[in-house]
Amino acid sequence: MNPAAEYFRAKLHFEIDVMDVADSLPGGGMVLVDTRRRVSWEHGHIQGALHLPTAHIPEQAQGLIPAGTNVVVYSWGPGCNGSTFAALAFAELGYPVREMTGGIEYWARNGLPVETADGVSAGTADRLVTAHLPAAPELTPPAS
Template identity: 75%
Template structure:
């Protein structure tokens, strides 16, 4: 046991982390996923979406999920949600909303912040842009 009383190894802590990994996905795994394997949902407010979002994402702010999801995402489709980044739990609230509606859902850890920091494309009103990657964050270093 550790100081918090959790069993280390294959017990409680191991079960927790195995379960956690079933509901999270890394930004690079999202970027490398086969097209159509899930619906990517940006859960941020309109102004954030307008500032820039992942190309191909559906915009569905968390508060609007119960009212609008049926018209945008057919039941049973796998969903991946994202928000700003590690300092924001908006995607966790969105994932909960999708889960409570019966959708298979995962949360993209790192949010759009780590998407951008990995040098992945962002769509804005001016088109698709790629900003400089953060070499401390990613081994993925796009061609210049």
């Protein structure tokens, strides 16, 4: 097999799409972990996620998540590699771990519910990032 194919096969094994996570919640045989700082968590997080900032994973993960549990981590979004550091920390502890691509940003941009102290709400899905909306009406040229 060529190196590029090996790389992308491995990458897909360790990543999971936002919509795949949404489709498997609640439960889904995994623990969803928000790895951001407290203030970011309070701005909004995925309902049912466990808040465990990356810096605390080495000391706290084993007391919160049973060994062998499938873990999915997320952080802000594509412009942030916090969830990559978190995934590495979980992997070094021996957990089967995947990184949710797109983070909370693409969760919200897909119109999925976000929880805050005020409750749970979902925004309007962005047509550029989700295929789960009705198709936009096709434009027809005016009659000549």
